[in-house]
Amino acid sequence: MKILCLHGFRTSGNFLQKQISKWDPSIFSQFDLDFPDGVFPARGKSEIEGIFPPPYFEWFQFDKDFTEYTNLEECISYLCEYITTRGPFDGFLGFSQGATLSALLLGYQAQGKVLKDHPPFKLFVSVSGSKFRDPSICDVAYKDTIKVKSVHFIGAKDWLKEPSEDLATAFDSPLIIRHPQGHTVPRLDEAATEQLRAWATEILSYNNKILNGENHELENGETKVDDEEKKPEEVSNKIDTTQVQQDGIGIELKREVEVVKA
Template sequence: MKVLCLHGFRTSGSFLRKQISKWDPAIFQDFSMVFPDGKYPAAGKSDIEGIFPPPYFEWFQFNKEFIVYTNLDECISYLCDYITEHGPFDGLLGFSQGATLSALLLGYQAQGKILQNHPPIKFFVSIGGSKFRDPSISEIAYKDPIKVRSVHFIGDKDWLKVPSEDLTRAFYNPLIIRHPQGHTVPRLDENTTKQLREWTKMILQENSDPENVKATNAAHVTSDEGQSVIGA
């Protein structure tokens, strides 16, 4: 199964690959992970300067209140073209700006706004993601709970903790994994590693058994909008 992995603001695909390498390789050993760079070169200082070598990229730009966005439509078009050319993709994984953007793509696809000729994306791994706050976007993308299996990493010390919690409410039955760290791709303890590995195994099993996919999807869609929570 193929996963498109979108990096955070003013970093790079290579840096996200390094961040994910902190996790047990067994978690995604049966997946093909793709780490593209953002559409635009970083227009300012990167938080990883001196930690990881440039170049750095950003997907789009935004104002301080995260209500006004620049080059967002161009970014969405770019990613839709990338997904069509290099896909099909079965899942999305994103950190920070990459997670926020991934959730938007899923919501837009669910509403028939984009990727109409691409198979429905089946799963989503969000690390420190959030919602778009512009009503002209949010009222479309999050109009209905997104029927995609999702796992959300939320840090106790993350400055985006509350927005990340709000994002979980845009999905049916999200798995929430809490960790004591800040706005970062967290290191996982033994219990959390086991839970995430079981989650990816479930994704693989559903994909290999079409009848099972129909049954689990039906149960997934018709169940109450609950949340499973794991504390790291």
């Protein structure tokens, strides 16, 4: 299965690849991960300067209230072309601006606005993602529950904690993994690692059954579950904060201005 991985604001595909390298590599060993760079070169200082080498990129620009966007349509067109020519893709993995953009594309596809000829996406890994705030976008992208298997990493000290919580509500039966850190891709303790591994393994199992013609439980990206099972799952990820703070790659991008702190 192929996953499109979208990096955060003013970083790069290589940086996101480095960020998730702190997770057990066996979790996504059977997935093909693609890490493109953003459409536009960074138009300002990157918070990872001195931590990770340039160049740095951004997907689009925005105002301080995150309600007006510049070059968003150009970005969407670029990614749709990328997905069409390099895909098909089965899902997304994104951090911050990349996760926010991924969720938008998932919602837009579900509403028939983009990628009409591309197979429905099946999965989404969101780290510090959020919703767009422009009502004209929200009324389309989040109009209906997005029926894609999703996992959402939410940090207790993340200034996007509440927006990340809100984004998770846009998805059907989201798996929520909490951690005590801030705006970063967290290290995972044993419990969180096993939770993520089980989630990924289930998706691979369903996909293999579909390919073998055994069942169709992931038609249109939706896994059929009983009504009583449709509740968000949560796991608390208790990690060594001292070790993470010493890890340059685990830097909290506290001054990142993707959205106004909720």
